Amino acid sequence: MDLNRRQFLLTSSAAAGAVGVGSGLTTRFWGLDGDPVHDPATDGDKVIPTFCEMCFWKCGVLAHVKDGTVTKLVGNPDHPLAKGRLCPRGTGGTGLLYDPDRLKKPLIRKGERGEQRFEEVSWEEALDRVAAKLKEVKEKHGAESLALFNHGYGASFFKTLVAAYGSPSVGAPSYAQCRGSRDVAFQLTYGAPVGSPEYLDIENSRVLTLIGSHLGENMHNTQVQEFAAMIEKGGELVVVDPRFSTAAGKARYWLPIKPGTDMALLLAWMHVIVKEGRYNKAFVEANTVGFEQLAAHLADKTPEWAWARTSIAPELIVETARFIAGAAPASLVHPGRHTSWNGDDTQRGRAIAILNALLGSWGAAGGFFLPSKLKVPPTALPPMPKPERKAPDTPRGAVFPFMDEGLAHGLRDASIPGTAEFDIKAWFVYGSNLIQSLPNPEKTIEAIQHLDFFVAVDVLPAEITGWADVVLPECTYLERWDDLAITPWKEPFVSVRQEVVPPMFDSKPGWWIAKELGKRLGLADYFPWESAETMVKARLEAGKYDVAAMLRTGVAGGKRAAVTTEEGATAVYGTPSGKIELFSQQMADAGLAPMPEYTPPEAPAADQFHLLFGRSPVHTFGRTTNNRFLSEIYAENEVWLNTRVAREQGFKTGDKVILVNQDGKKSAAIKVKVTQRIRPDCVYMVHGYGHTDKRLGFAAGRGADDTQLVSRVKIDAAMGGTGMNVNFVRLERAGEAA
Amino acid sequence: MSAGRYAMVVDTRLCVACKACVLACKAENNLAEGYCRDWLVEEVHGEFPKLRAENRSERCNHCSEAPCVDACPTGASHIAGGGVVLVTPDKCTGCKACMAACPYDARYLTPEGFVDKCTFCLHRVQRGEQPACVTVCPTRTLHFGDLDDPTSEVARLLVDRKWKVNHPESGAHPNVYFLV
Numbered sequence: 001m002d003l004n005r006r007q008f009l010l011t012s013s014a015a016a017g018a019v020g021v022g023s024g025l026t027t028r029f030w031g032l033d034g035d036p037v038h039d040p041a042t043d044g045d046k047v048i049p050t051f052c053e054m055c056f057w058k059c060g061v062l063a064h065v066k067d068g069t070v071t072k073l074v075g076n077p078d079h080p081l082a083k084g085r086l087c088p089r090g091t092g093g094t095g096l097l098y099d100p101d102r103l104k105k106p107l108i109r110k111g112e113r114g115e116q117r118f119e120e121v122s123w124e125e126a127l128d129r130v131a132a133k134l135k136e137v138k139e140k141h142g143a144e145s146l147a148l149f150n151h152g153y154g155a156s157f158f159k160t161l162v163a164a165y166g167s168p169s170v171g172a173p174s175y176a177q178c179r180g181s182r183d184v185a186f187q188l189t190y191g192a193p194v195g196s197p198e199y200l201d202i203e204n205s206r207v208l209t210l211i212g213s214h215l216g217e218n219m220h221n222t223q224v225q226e227f228a229a230m231i232e233k234g235g236e237l238v239v240v241d242p243r244f245s246t247a248a249g250k251a252r253y254w255l256p257i258k259p260g261t262d263m264a265l266l267l268a269w270m271h272v273i274v275k276e277g278r279y280n281k282a283f284v285e286a287n288t289v290g291f292e293q294l295a296a297h298l299a300d301k302t303p304e305w306a307w308a309r310t311s312i313a314p315e316l317i318v319e320t321a322r323f324i325a326g327a328a329p330a331s332l333v334h335p336g337r338h339t340s341w342n343g344d345d346t347q348r349g350r351a352i353a354i355l356n357a358l359l360g361s362w363g364a365a366g367g368f369f370l371p372s373k374l375k376v377p378p379t380a381l382p383p384m385p386k387p388e389r390k391a392p393d394t395p396r397g398a399v400f401p402f403m404d405e406g407l408a409h410g411l412r413d414a415s416i417p418g419t420a421e422f423d424i425k426a427w428f429v430y431g432s433n434l435i436q437s438l439p440n441p442e443k444t445i446e447a448i449q450h451l452d453f454f455v456a457v458d459v460l461p462a463e464i465t466g467w468a469d470v471v472l473p474e475c476t477y478l479e480r481w482d483d484l485a486i487t488p489w490k491e492p493f494v495s496v497r498q499e500v501v502p503p504m505f506d507s508k509p510g511w512w513i514a515k516e517l518g519k520r521l522g523l524a525d526y527f528p529w530e531s532a533e534t535m536v537k538a539r540l541e542a543g544k545y546d547v548a549a550m551l552r553t554g555v556a557g558g559k560r561a562a563v564t565t566e567e568g569a570t571a572v573y574g575t576p577s578g579k580i581e582l583f584s585q586q587m588a589d590a591g592l593a594p595m596p597e598y599t600p601p602e603a604p605a606a607d608q609f610h611l612l613f614g615r616s617p618v619h620t621f622g623r624t625t626n627n628r629f630l631s632e633i634y635a636e637n638e639v640w641l642n643t644r645v646a647r648e649q650g651f652k653t654g655d656k657v658i659l660v661n662q663d664g665k666k667s668a669a670i671k672v673k674v675t676q677r678i679r680p681d682c683v684y685m686v687h688g689y690g691h692t693d694k695r696l697g698f699a700a701g702r703g704a705d706d707t708q709l710v711s712r713v714k715i716d717a718a719m720g721g722t723g724m725n726v727n728f729v730r731l732e733r734a735g736e737a738a
Numbered sequence: 739m740s741a742g743r744y745a746m747v748v749d750t751r752l753c754v755a756c757k758a759c760v761l762a763c764k765a766e767n768n769l770a771e772g773y774c775r776d777w778l779v780e781e782v783h784g785e786f787p788k789l790r791a792e793n794r795s796e797r798c799n800h801c802s803e804a805p806c807v808d809a810c811p812t813g814a815s816h817i818a819g820g821g822v823v824l825v826t827p828d829k830c831t832g833c834k835a836c837m838a839a840c841p842y843d844a845r846y847l848t849p850e851g852f853v854d855k856c857t858f859c860l861h862r863v864q865r866g867e868q869p870a871c872v873t874v875c876p877t878r879t880l881h882f883g884d885l886d887d888p889t890s891e892v893a894r895l896l897v898d899r900k901w902k903v904n905h906p907e908s909g910a911h912p913n914v915y916f917l918v
Contacts, residue, residue: 037818037860037864042765042766073765074874085874086758086876088757091874094765216756217754229878232878244786246754248789248791249789617754617756618756629764632771676782676785677782677789679786
C-alpha cells in the first residue's frame with residue numbers, strides 16, 4: 001500500500017507542475033501560493049433583522065438576502081435571546097421558506113371530508129366562503145360555537161378576529177398538552193408566572209437540576225447558551241431522566257429514575273433538606289407560609305421510602321439532596337416545560353416550586369430572576385363583545401379549579417354532540433396539527449365529522465389541513481410582518497418581525513387574512529390599520545421608540561435591569577397570603593391536596609415498556625420534519641431500546657418494529673436504535689414523525705408518531721391537562737402477522 | 739493579516755451535539771444537498787447505568803504536515819495563509835488521492851467532480867470574521883484563532899486546559915484540538 005501510494009505520488013508530481021503553470025491568476029490573492037480563496041458569496045446585499053418562528057422562543061435573526069433570495073439566517077447579536085447565535089432550527093428557516101410542498105393557493109374541499117380532494121380557488125372566493133359559513137354558524141348556533149385552535153405568534157390576529165366575532169372558545173395544545181400544569185403550579189405557589197421564555201438565570205447557577213427536562217435536546221437557544229456558560233464557569237448538573245440524555249452526559253449525578261415517580265424523589269429530597277436543616281432558613285422565614293405543615297408532611301417521605309418507588313438508592317438521594325442544597329440559593333431546579341405526563345402534573349410542578357422555595361432560588365442570582373418589561377402602547381380597539389356562554393372546553397359538570405387557559409382537547413371533545421354544555425360547530429385552526437398534537441387522534445377525526453364548518457390556516461399541508469373545508473395558505477415568518485414581541489427579561493426588550501422577502505406563491509400574511517375576514521364579517525373596526533407594518537410602526541411611535549433604528553437593528557431596549565433581590569428587585573407574590581405558599585389553602589379549599597402527594601403510577605405488563613417521547617435538537621415537533629435542510633441532520637425517528645433487552649429479545653439497530661399499546665393501537669413501522677442510554681423498562685422516540693399526509697413530500701411515511709399510541713390520558717384535577725405518559729407499548733417485528 | 743497558524747479548539751464539555759455548526763456551514767458555503775464539511779461524533783461509553791459521553795464537532799484538521807497535500811498530484815490541495823489547507827477546484831481532477839491519504843475522512847467529492855472540504859471559512863477570516871460554525875454555536879464550544887499568537891484565545895486554552903487531538907499517531911500534526 002505504501003509503495004503504491006508513493007508510486008502514485010511520483011508519477012503525478014510532474015502533472016502538478018504542468019497544471020500549476022496554467023492556474024489562473026485572479027484579482028484576489030491570499031496565502032503563500034497565490035491561489036484565490038473561494039468566496040461562496042452567501043453574504044446578503046441586504047441584511048434584514050426579524051425574529052424566528054421555527055419554534056416559539058422568538059430569537060432575533062439577521063436574514064441575508066441576495067438577489068431576492070434568502071441565502072442564510074444568522075443570530076442577531078443585539079437580541080437578548082439570540083446573542084448572535086441560533087439553534088439548528090433557526091439556522092434552517094430557509095428550508096421552510098423554500099419548501100416545495102408549501103400550501104400555494106387557497107383550497108376548497110371537493111367531495112367528502114378526508115378524501116383529500118381540493119380545488120384551488122381565488123382568495124376572494126375562499127374568504128367569501130369562510131365569512132359566509134362563519135356567519136351561518138353564528139346565526140344557527142351562536143358565536144361561542146366557533147373554536148379557535150392555535151399555535152405560534154401569528155395567531156394574535158386570529159385571536160382578535162375570534163374575540164370580535166364573539167367566541168371565548170380558544171385553546172392551544174401548548175397548554176393542556178404541554179406546559180399548563182407547570183404554569184399553574186408556579187402560579188399557585190408563587191403567585192407569579194414562570195414565563196415563556198422562562199425567567200431562569202441558568203448562567204449563574206452553581207447547581208442546575210433537570211428533572212424531566214432534556215435541555216440540549218430541546219434547543220431553547222438562550223437556555224442552552226446559559227447552560228453551556230454555567231458549565232464553563234464550573235456549575236454542576238444533577239439530571240433525573242430515565243434516559244441518558246445529552247445533559248445527563250455532562251452531569252455530576254445522573255439518576256435514571258423509574259418513569260412516573262419524580263414526586264417520590266422530590267419529596268425525599270425535601271425530606272433530607274428539611275430534616276438536616278439545609279434549607280434556606282432566612283428565605284423561608286421571610287417569604288413563605290406553611291413550612292411547619294410541610295415539614296410534618298415530609299416526615300415519612302424518607303430516602304428509603306422513595307427508593308422502593310423510584311429505584312434510586314437512598315444514599316444517592318441523600319447525597320444529591322445535600323449537593324443541591326449546598327449550592328443554594330444559586331441552585332436551580334428547572335421547572336421543565338412539557339410536563340403533561342401522569343395526571344398529577346400540577347402537584348409535581350408544585351413539588352418543584354416548593355423545593356426551589358426551600359433553596360431560596362426565587363429572585364436569586366442563579367435561580368429564578370424577576371423580569372423587567374418594556375411598555376409599548378397597544379393598538380386601540382373597540383370593546384370586545386361579551387360572550388353569553390363560557391367556552392365548552394370541559395366535559396359537562398367537570399370543574400378544573402385552577403385552569404387558566406382554554407383546553408384544546410376539551411374543545412375537540414365538545415365537537416362531539418352532547419359531550420359538553422353546548423356543542424362546538426365550527427373550527428378555526430391556525431398553525432396547529434391537531435392530529436399529532438392532541439391525544440387520541442381517532443377522536444379528533446371523529447369530532448371533525450360533526451362540524452358544520454372547518455377552516456385551516458397554515459404554511460404547510462399537514463394531516464389536519466387534509467380534513468378542512470377551506471385551507472388558507474399563510475406565508476412563512478420570513479415573508480410577513482407580525483405584531484411586536486415584548487419580552488419580559490433580564491434585559492427587557494421589544495423585537496420586530498418584518499418582511500424579509502415578499503410572500504411566495506399565492507400565500508398571504510396572517511394579518512391580511514384576518515383583516516380581510518374581519519371586513520367580510522362586519523368586524524373591520526377591530527383591524528384599524530392598513531397593514532401589520534403600519535400598525536407596528538404606529539405602536540412604536542406612540543411608545544416614543546426610534547422606529548428607524550428599531551427596523552435597522554430589529555430590537556429596542558436590551559439594557560440590563562435589576563432582576564434579583566440582591567440587585568434591588570422586589571419579588572411580588574400574587575398569592576392570597578402574599579407569600580410563597582408551601583401549603584396551599586387555595587388547593588385545600590378546592591378539594592385538592594394542599595401539599596404534593598405521591599400517586600403511584602400504573603406499571604406496564606411484563607412484555608410492555610413505558611413509552612417516552614421528546615425532542616431532537618434539529619426539529620420542532622412535526623412542524624419541521626418536512627424541512628429538507630434540517631432533515632439532512634435528522635430525517636427519521638427511531639425507537640430507543642436498551643442494549644440488554646434488545647439482546648434478550650433479538651433486536652438489532654435498524655430492525656423495523658411496530659409499537660402496539662395496551663389498547664391495541666399500532667404505530668407505523670419504525671427502526672430500532674439499540675443503546676445503553678435508556679432504562680430496560682422504557683422505549684423512547686422523538687415526537688413529530690410518522691406523517692401520513694402525502695402532500696408532505698419529504699416527511700410522509702418517515703418514522704412513527706407517538707400520538708397514535710396515546711389512546712389513554714390521565715386528567716390533571718387542578719387544571720384539566722392530559723397526562724399522556726400513561727401508555728405502554730410492546731414491540732412487534734414489522735411484517736409479522738398481527 | 740500575518741500568516742500565523744490557524745487552529746480550532748473544541749470544548750467537548752460544552753457541546754450538546756445540536757449540529758447547528760453543520761447547518762451554518764452548509765448555509766455559509768452553499769453546499770449541495772447531502773454534503774457537509776463538518777459533522778458530529780457522539781460517543782457513549784460504558785454500560786447502563788454507568789455511562790459517559792463525549793460530543794465532538796469535527797472537520798478537516800488543517801494538518802501542519804498534511805498528507806492530503808503530499809498526496810495531491812496536481813497541486814490543487816495546498817497550504818494557504820495561516821496554514822489552512824485548501825483545494826483549488828480548477829486544479830483538481832477528482833482523482834481522490836487526497837481522500838485516501840486523509841487520516842480524518844474530512845474530504846469528499848462534490849457533484850461537480852472536484853474534492854472539497856472545510857476551509858476554516860478563510861473567506862470570512864480574511865475579512866476579520868470567525869468561521870460560520872464558530873459564530874453560530876449556541877454553546878460557544880468552538881474557538882478559532884492563531885496558535886502562533888500566544889495571547890490568542892486558542893493558544894491560551896491549550897495552555898490552561900487538558901486537550902487531545904484525533905489520530906495523533908498519524909504524524910500529520912492536526913490543528914483541531916479537543917478540550918476534555
